[in-house]
Amino acid sequence: MNQQAGSLKWNQSIRIFSLMIASFLLLFVLTACGSGSSVSTNNTPDMAAGSATEKGAATKEKIVVGSDAAYAPFEYIDTKGEIAGLDIELIKKMAELGEFEIEIRNLPWDTLFQEVKNGGVDVAISSITITEERMQTYDFTEPYFVANQLVLVKEDSPIHTFQDLKNAKYVGVQNATTGHYVVQELLGKTSPKIKSYESTPLAIQDMVNGGSDAVVADNAVVLEYIKNNPNVKFRSFDDPSFEKEYYGLMVKKGNQKVLDLLNSALQKAKEEGVIKHIFGSDVE
Numbered sequence: 639m640n641q642q643a644g645s646l647k648w649n650q651s652i653r654i655f656s657l658m659i660a661s662f663l664l665l666f667v668l669t670a671c672g673s674g675s676s677v678s679t680n681n682t683p684d685m686a687a688g689s690a691t692e693k694g695a696a697t698k699e700k701i702v703v704g705s706d707a708a709y710a711p712f713e714y715i716d717t718k719g720e721i722a723g724l725d726i727e728l729i730k731k732m733a734e735l736g737e738f739e740i741e742i743r744n745l746p747w748d749t750l751f752q753e754v755k756n757g758g759v760d761v762a763i764s765s766i767t768i769t770e771e772r773m774q775t776y777d778f779t780e781p782y783f784v785a786n787q788l789v790l791v792k793e794d795s796p797i798h799t800f801q802d803l804k805n806a807k808y809v810g811v812q813n814a815t816t817g818h819y820v821v822q823e824l825l826g827k828t829s830p831k832i833k834s835y836e837s838t839p840l841a842i843q844d845m846v847n848g849g850s851d852a853v854v855a856d857n858a859v860v861l862e863y864i865k866n867n868p869n870v871k872f873r874s875f876d877d878p879s880f881e882k883e884y885y886g887l888m889v890k891k892g893n894q895k896v897l898d899l900l901n902s903a904l905q906k907a908k909e910e911g912v913i914k915h916i917f918g919s920d921v922e
Contacts, residue, residue, distance in 0.1 A: 699738040699899060703729055704759035706747045708837035711862045712765040715744070724916050725763045728782065729887075731912050736903030746836065748814060751776075754888055760896050765856060767816045767883040777891055779900045781884035781921050782913055786876060787817055788860045790842065790853045793871035797852055800824065800877035806851035808833045810841035816883055817854040839863060846870055856883070884921070 705713045713723040721742050733740045745753055753759045768778045791797045803809050803824060811818040813834040825831050835841040838855045842863050845853050864872050889896050907913055914920050
């Protein structure tokens with residue numbers, strides 16, 4: 639009886655142990671399967687969404703835009719501290735039509751040219767006249783605006799013609815602009831009579847304060863300054879020697895990819911009447 643009882647207890651122990659092992663293995667398998675199914679389910683939508691995002695992002699080129707925001711009405715800092723103006727409105731519309739993204743940076747005039755040349759920005763839009771000299775170093779889009787130079791003086795000034803500037807004590811210009819170049823042609827490249835400034839508004843303000851007798855600058859900028867300063871009595875005039883000037887967007891020499899992208903968007907802007915809407919007229 640004792641041997642049989644011991645044998646029975648031994649068999650029962652083995653069965654219980656076997657059942658425990660089987661239960662543990664079954665639980666492990668079920669847990670593993672459940673975890674695998676959960677990872678797959680959770681990751682699939684995220685991966686699909688990520689893939690779609692990457693595809694969407696890949697279709698949009700990002701263009702870094704530089705502008706000297708001291709040239710109203712084309713580019714200036716508004717009351718909110720943001721870069722605004724006609725040029726800024728244009729580049730934003732071009733980005734929309736060309737389906738590319740833009741980041742706009744405010745840069746001083748001289749720095750702007752260096753940043754384009756060195757690749758710090760992809761394009762500059764800042765009332766930049768297309769000239770033969772500049773085209774040796776940079777590439778330009780098709781023109782989007784026609785300008786010409788104006789001479790600005792105080793209302794009671796004895797200066798009435800461009801040639802009269804030879805009798806002026808000082809003539810103010812914005813450094814390295816076409817206004818600067820035409821005055822250099824008249825007075826000489828190194829003439830001590832030429833006073834160059836960082837911006838046209840600074841040149842005009844100095845003239846108002848008696849620092850110069852006249853300022854030569856782009857017509858739209860001069861007329862905007864007169865409009866915004868009605869308490870100062872100005873007189874402006876042009877000269878038959880002043881040729882038409884064409885503004886274009888400037889890119890690094892040889893950057894054909896960006897140039898093509900911009901020209902394509904600019905052409906769409908012209909076709910849809912955007913240029914006329916922003917600037918008041920199409921490029922002739």
